[in-house]
Amino acid sequence: MMCAEELGAYGLRSLGIGERLLPRSDITLCDQVVLIGSGMIWNVYFGVLALAAGFFLATLLALGKAATSAWIRKPADWFVFLFRGSPLFIQFFLAYEAFVRLPDSIGVGLFGAEGADLGWLTRAYAGALVVLFFNTSAYAGEIFYGALRSVPKGDLEAADAYGLTGFTRFRRIVWPTMLRLAWPAYTNEAIFLFHATTLVFFSGFPAWRQQGDALYYASYFADKTFNPFIPYPIVALYFIVLTLIVISLFSAAGRRLNRHLPSSERPRRPRAIGQLIR
Amino acid sequence: MFEYCSDPSALDGARWLSCYLTNGVHLRFYSSFGTVLLLLAITAPLALAFGFLGAAASRSSVAPLRWAGKTYTAMVRGVPDIVFFLFFVIALDQAFEWMRHQALCPGWDAPIRQGAEFNVCPEAKLPRSSAPQAWHEAYNFSLAIVTFAIVFGAFAANVLYGAMRAVPRAQMETAAAYGMTERQAFRRILVPQMWVYALPGLSNLWMILIKATPLLFLLGVEDIVYWAREIGGSKTSAFSYPHPDWRIWYFSGLLVFYLIFTKISEIVLAQLTARLSAGQATAEGERLRRAAPAGPAA
Amino acid sequence: MKTLLLAAAAATLATSAMAQDVVRMGTEGAYPPYNFINDDGEIDGFEREVGDELCTRAELTCEWVSNDWDSIIPNLTSGNYDTIIAGMSITAERDEVIDFTDPYFPPAASAYASTMDMDPMSADAVVAAQTNTIQAAHVAESGATLLEFATPDEAVAAVRNGEADAIFADKDFLVPIVDEDSDMSFVGEDVALGDGIGIGLRESDDELEATFNEAIASMKEDGTLNTMITEWFGEDAITFE
Structure with missing residues (x-):
């Protein structure tokens, strides 16, 4: 009734657990819903980890961009420009090619005839994660940088008046305000990042043992059933649900960031003005 | 291209390269850059139009219209663009042909859907199967444009909706006080003023649009990624210019192209923002007003 | 009817x-x-x-x-x-x-080509094939690890750079490639598919x-x-x- 049989067979297929062979004939709606859902595990994996790690690098990049020293500012500027200025599709492709070449070119000789084992970087779970991590860091870094420049002068003066300096001043005054200002745009970035995870198996990174993301299985079904009108809308529905979850989690966090403000000043909903939507 | 190119196998070094880089496929590769730019030039205003309609619908007082507008923006925003691209073109194509079929072939009694097949009468085919190849390509291209415009129109709607809300209420109230109808106020006060609020969002959208163009090949357009993949792949001696896998060079070239393109866009958009901000009741407009030397407003 | x-x-x-x-x-x-x-x-x-x-x-x-x-x-x-x-x-x-x-x-033979001497049917072999082809389906069933690429070109490239142990494709597609690359040779048995x-x-x-x-x-x-x-x-x- 609830696709129980398919759930057992294919529920974790994207991780390599369950039936080894994908369904090939008499494909039911249950097969498609379960297997595509199983692929969503990877979309969530990529999205959550890249976002979590990217949050810290983004903060560093924002500070780097705001630094007075050109030695810090320039690299941060270039990093952000490189990843924001080019399509993710091409980043994936080039990264995969680069990772494939890595072990040959530096590993051999240095680490013996076998070379250093950097082979895992060519696997999507690691290599694509690195690309997504850099990518989202660059976008979020730009958002944080914009917010950093908008931190009200009064807040900083108040911090000075209280004698806060250095890291304490940053952690207690600048950083929370920056996050508060950046939050709506950062929410959008998170949504986009989850969407971007569908590109992983589409450009560059190959699927191993038919373990892929939601889009990978959808295109498998589109090929097997010769009907694109069922699997792709299933992916779309899954992503609408995922987006709603992301939005609710982020707005909960946003409320926490704004909890000290009087209720009339709290933004009721993310404002679209001037916000970076990638 | 050059005279000495008639026998590529006899060439080497720079001459070989000069012939290789000017052969038929490369010329098509270079012209595909034009295709991408053309697509961007047509898609941007079209997406803006879709966005405007979506935003206007979202703030409509007619409930079904409002729901339609909100559903449009929310749905497209919730779904990765690539998923749309993968089935939307065929869906759109079939939708157009189905409508033409209803209009042109009322007497047709065979079913349109037979299993996986979609059969409309020959008159309803878009373009007619006897049409020259150029029409087929133009049609495919316009389907790609419409698909892009629908997807990015939803984002534009989101931005414009926010911009319309950002126009100070006092402006609209003043308009009402002057006796303007809601429609007049919308056209004369709201629309002219919303652009400055919308520009940052729209600039961003333009950047997103640029960076979505590598997915054009999914829509059946032979774009720069299609040709880079096609030409860059290793070629055996069945080809006049055999070479190993050079895709990494071609893709690096594309990377540089995109970086330059986004940089130029950034500069132009920054100038546009400065110009639009002049004379506006915003912080930036205020800054410009103070910075400007005294004298007649330019 | x-x-x-x-x-x-x-x-x-x-x-x-x-x-x-x-x-x-x-x-x-x-x-x-x-x-x-x-x-x-x-x-x-x-x-x-x-x-x-x-x-x-x-x-x-x-x-x-x-x-x-x-x-x-x-x-x-x-x-x-x-x-x-x-x-x-x-x-x-x-x-x-x-x-x-x-x-x-x-009915043409499909063949395995590789840069080394290996058994493409063994469970630890990594075999590249183009997505959504009969060859890909065959590899998935054979027990070897299937590695899928969007184009046959990328599958060949994967073998050359060591990402995959072998490629499985139409033999006629592979013949000119194997002929012109001294590192690559056919391995295992040809398989008639389709x-x-x-x-x-x-x-x-x-x-x-x-x-x-x-x-x-x-x-x-x-x-x-x-x-x-x-x-x-x-x-x-x-x-x-």
């Missing part, structure tokens, strides 16, 4: 239009020597030559279009072109959705199917088809008897 009658009715209606219409030939353009885009940017290859000859014999006007492999069947069924002539093996799965003409190319290569058509296009079958038969009869096969695939290629 009813659907059969309706299909027949549709077919007759379609034929009346077919006489003056152009037959659009869909191919991939990325599978040399079957079909590829040549250096002048035109569709070329064995199938181009066979297709043009078939059209001449059947007195049809043909127009060539290239389409991505992944969506090549949906675009046929939704009527964006009329035939698929893209090295597509006749399989039961595909036959459920579209029709095939008689084969214009005999029922030969035929032209894919919409199931309702019975008339067009008959026309092409007739033309294919005449090319087989006077030996032109075999000549073309040996011309494109070498003297050792399997031909029709």
